[in-house]
Amino acid sequence: MLTDVSRPLPKRTPVNAPFWEHADRQILALPWCESCGKTHFPPSPRCPHCLHDAFDWRPASGRATLVSWVVFHRSYWDGVAADVPYNVCLVELDEGVRMLSNLVGAAEEAPRYKMPLKVTFTDRFPDLILPVFDAA
Numbered sequence: 001m002l003t004d005v006s007r008p009l010p011k012r013t014p015v016n017a018p019f020w021e022h023a024d025r026q027i028l029a030l031p032w033c034e035s036c037g038k039t040h041f042p043p044s045p046r047c048p049h050c051l052h053d054a055f056d057w058r059p060a061s062g063r064a065t066l067v068s069w070v071v072f073h074r075s076y077w078d079g080v081a082a083d084v085p086y087n088v089c090l091v092e093l094d095e096g097v098r099m100l101s102n103l104v105g106a107a108e109e110a111p112r113y114k115m116p117l118k119v120t121f122t123d124r125f126p127d128l129i130l131p132v133f134d135a136a
């Protein structure tokens, strides 16, 4: 269990609050624009497609493909020292948006470009449920 607060973690804001409220219930949700019907990520106050400002938050499929990843062998924050080596990945959800996350399980052991992934959730941080990705 990592409790060191010297690790950078996501911050809840009024704009991204619905994302984290869904994550708290282990649901990966995306904002769908009520005007043009498209989604985007990360959450923003305006739709990047049409500038509308109202969104319907709906669960995503949870399916993704691995676009890229990096394994850190050095800790740049004291709070991650115990986790080295750790990975950071870029995934593309089936809904078409990309998201930074971490690989876990089989995906962490043997990542490969474009491998199918599925979302899962980790509660290893205080007051934060994080979506992470494992092999599908």
Ligand SMILES: [Zn+2]
Pocket: 033, 034, 035, 036, 037, 038, 047, 048, 049, 050, 051, 052
């Ligand atoms: Zn829109």
